[in-house]
Amino acid sequence: MDGNRVLVTGGAGFIGSNLANHLAETNDVVALDNGYLGTPENLAEDVEFVDADVLDEDLPTDVDVVYHLAALSSRQMLEENPREGARVNVEGFVNVVEQAHADGCDTVVYASTSSAYGSRTEPSPEDMELEAATGYDASMLGRERYGEYYNSYYDDLTCAGMRFFSVYQGYGGNEGHKGEYANTISQFADKIASGESPVLWGDGSQTRDFTHVDDIVAGLVATAEHELTGVYNLGTGEPYSFNEMVDMINDVLGTDVEPEYEPIPLENYVHDTCADISKIREATGWEPQISFEEGVERVCAPYLDSE
Numbered sequence: 001m002d003g004n005r006v007l008v009t010g011g012a013g014f015i016g017s018n019l020a021n022h023l024a025e026t027n028d029v030v031a032l033d034n035g036y037l038g039t040p041e042n043l044a045e046d047v048e049f050v051d052a053d054v055l056d057e058d059l060p061t062d063v064d065v066v067y068h069l070a071a072l073s074s075r076q077m078l079e080e081n082p083r084e085g086a087r088v089n090v091e092g093f094v095n096v097v098e099q100a101h102a103d104g105c106d107t108v109v110y111a112s113t114s115s116a117y118g119s120r121t122e123p124s125p126e127d128m129e130l131e132a133a134t135g136y137d138a139s140m141l142g143r144e145r146y147g148e149y150y151n152s153y154y155d156d157l158t159c160a161g162m163r164f165f166s167v168y169q170g171y172g173g174n175e176g177h178k179g180e181y182a183n184t185i186s187q188f189a190d191k192i193a194s195g196e197s198p199v200l201w202g203d204g205s206q207t208r209d210f211t212h213v214d215d216i217v218a219g220l221v222a223t224a225e226h227e228l229t230g231v232y233n234l235g236t237g238e239p240y241s242f243n244e245m246v247d248m249i250n251d252v253l254g255t256d257v258e259p260e261y262e263p264i265p266l267e268n269y270v271h272d273t274c275a276d277i278s279k280i281r282e283a284t285g286w287e288p289q290i291s292f293e294e295g296v297e298r299v300c301a302p303y304l305d306s307e
């Protein structure tokens, strides 16, 4: 995708900043964020930063493509602040799409989540029946219903929702601002590098379909280029357990830090995730390029470089 004017909401956040920086190499990019969690320090110099809220009335939606990634991005955030979560995640999406459509934008790609699949060791296809076990899931499924409505109501707009699976990059990338909300691999690598034991819930056998942010960025761009409608998984289809992940981090860092194990403190804890990626693969040809082994090396590299 080259030579377009593009808006990335949540553009100072983890995935948004990676996307904005990548797109800015060949496009005119505006990154919009209200600083709830992200920071403009994540952005490259050639990205225009706009400090604004997705609920604002006059958004910079005079663009060719909108990537809508702004959200209260975790289950905990919506538990602490359910009304604000619904406003930002659902009404914010509606506000952005309405303004983008009024300004003549015809392509919207937005973030949804894989967490509504619940716990599954088998690959989860997009057409599965889903339950909203948390307020976060409910808000993202609400977004998807609006996305579906926009696709049928506006002939001149395509809207595609992306169900991301456990996205990571590491604190040495643009994930540092997420702190306790960052991916477990990023948190655990940071702990292990400083000789501290990571705390694993349960017995560490839970699995995640860890997906490197570079693959997510490529999937988002491919989705916009193909002007897709509907919802798509972005994952790898190859999950790893937390115990395996800790072993791999220790191997790469040359450390021998033992994890601590604590009882799982959450109800409705998702024990296992795994993406079925056949739909996005067939629609765009996209394939994840970064194996988990390579991803662990990338997360750990800044700690080795600083030795």
Ligand SMILES: NC(=O)c1ccc[n+]([C@@H]2O[C@H](COP(=O)([O-])OP(=O)(O)OC[C@H]3O[C@@H](n4cnc5c(N)ncnc54)[C@H](O)[C@@H]3O)[C@@H](O)[C@H]2O)c1
Binding pocket: 009, 010, 011, 012, 013, 014, 015, 016, 032, 033, 034, 035, 036, 037, 038, 039, 052, 053, 054, 055, 069, 070, 071, 072, 073, 074, 088, 092, 111, 112, 113, 114, 163, 164, 165, 166, 167, 168, 178
């Ligand atoms: N990281 C993952 O593994 C993952 C998995 C599934 C879904 N998602 C979704 O992907 C999107 C991006 O996630 P992320 O990991 O980059 O999280 P993030 O929290 O780093 O990014 C979200 C950004 O939205 C901004 N924001 C929040 N409220 C806003 C508002 N009212 N107006 C403008 N900006 C606002 C935040 O400041 C933040 O920079 C989110 O929608 C998240 O729910 C992420």
